[in-house]
Amino acid sequence: xxxxxxxxxxxxxxxxxxxxxxxxxxxxxxxxxxxxxxxxxxxxxxxxxxxxxxxxxxxxxxxxxxxxxxxxxxxxxxxxxxxxxxxxxxxxxxxxxxxxxxxxxxxxxxxxxxxxxxxxxxxxxxxxxxxxxxxxxxxxxxxxxxxxxxxxxxxxxxxxxxxxxxxxxxxxxxxxxxxxxxxxxxxxxxxxxxxxxxxxxxxxxxxxxxxxxxxxxxxxxxxxxxxxxxxxxxxxxxxxxxxxxxx
Numbered sequence: 070x071x072x073x074x075x076x077x078x079x080x081x082x083x084x085x086x087x088x089x090x091x092x093x094x095x096x097x098x099x100x101x102x103x104x105x106x107x108x109x110x111x112x113x114x115x116x117x118x119x120x121x122x123x124x125x126x127x128x129x130x131x132x133x134x135x136x137x138x139x140x141x142x143x144x145x146x147x148x149x150x151x152x153x154x155x156x157x158x159x160x161x162x163x164x165x166x167x168x169x170x171x172x173x174x175x176x177x178x179x180x181x182x183x184x185x186x187x188x189x190x191x192x193x194x195x196x197x198x199x200x201x202x203x204x205x206x207x208x209x210x211x212x213x214x215x216x217x218x219x220x221x222x223x224x225x226x227x228x229x230x231x232x233x234x235x236x237x238x239x240x241x242x243x244x245x246x247x248x249x250x251x252x253x254x255x256x257x258x259x260x261x262x263x264x265x266x267x268x269x270x271x272x273x274x275x276x277x278x279x280x281x282x283x284x285x286x287x288x289x290x291x292x293x294x295x296x297x298x299x300x301x302x303x304x305x306x307x308x309x310x311x312x313x314x315x316x
Contacts, residue, residue: 119151119152120154120217121219121221122215122222123142123166123222124155125155125224126161126224126225127162127188132255135224138253142222142253143166143168143173143175144172144173145292145293145294146170147172154180154214155178156210157181158185158190159191159194171199177199181195181204182206182210183203223253225255231262234250241281242280243280247280249282251284251286251295252284253286254285254286255289284296
């Protein structure tokens with residue numbers, strides 16, 4: 070396991086890693102700035118998309134389809150040699166995605182703030198991740214997740230999940246990135262959100278909509294293939310009428 074520890078978390082971090090006295094691992098001390106780490110494990114495949122950031126709930130939700138979708142997505146990512154980048158939680162849908170990747174031989178990078186280690190994860194499960202990055206706060210967590218990912222997927226989740234995917238969409242609208250974004254619309258979970266976005270557009274509050282091109286996919290088994298095909302195909306980067314229409 071590779072462990073990256075933000076320098077501000079160094080005094081506390083070793084006590085939070087189970088068995089750290091006996092494990093053999095490399096420690097990367099982050100400099101506290103986005104992009105200030107060493108990315109050690111991205112060379113196994115020369116793919117346009119090598120890692121996918123998944124935003125999702127740390128709770129399982131009321132519909133078992135949400136957990137199943139997380140496991141299915143994780144399995145598909147591992148089978149296509151895509152590294153999972155996620156918020157480091159080992160419970161709920163977060164845990165299901167990570168488990169789906171790891172149980173099928175894939176790699177997982179968990180990025181979690183120090184104060185959430187015991188709230189969203191178990192220390193034993195954190196030790197099973199391929200790489201663990203502990204940050205001092207949510208701000209650093211989000212920026213490191215963004216920088217490490219080549220694409221983004223939003224599974225069902227709560228306010229935190231909503232905030233994360235909306236921020237990535239905002240950065241796209243401002244021209245900060247062109248990375249693919251997916252709403253995993255399991256059981257129509259994101260329908261109210263998509264309706265709200267349509268309402269915003271109708272009322273004239275969404276500009277440069279051609280820069281915001283999220284895919285809306287109902288079947289979790291189709292997400293990875295859609296991402297890879299979307300990236301590899303000759304996409305009209307100036308706007309996709311069908312996707313924009315769904316917004």
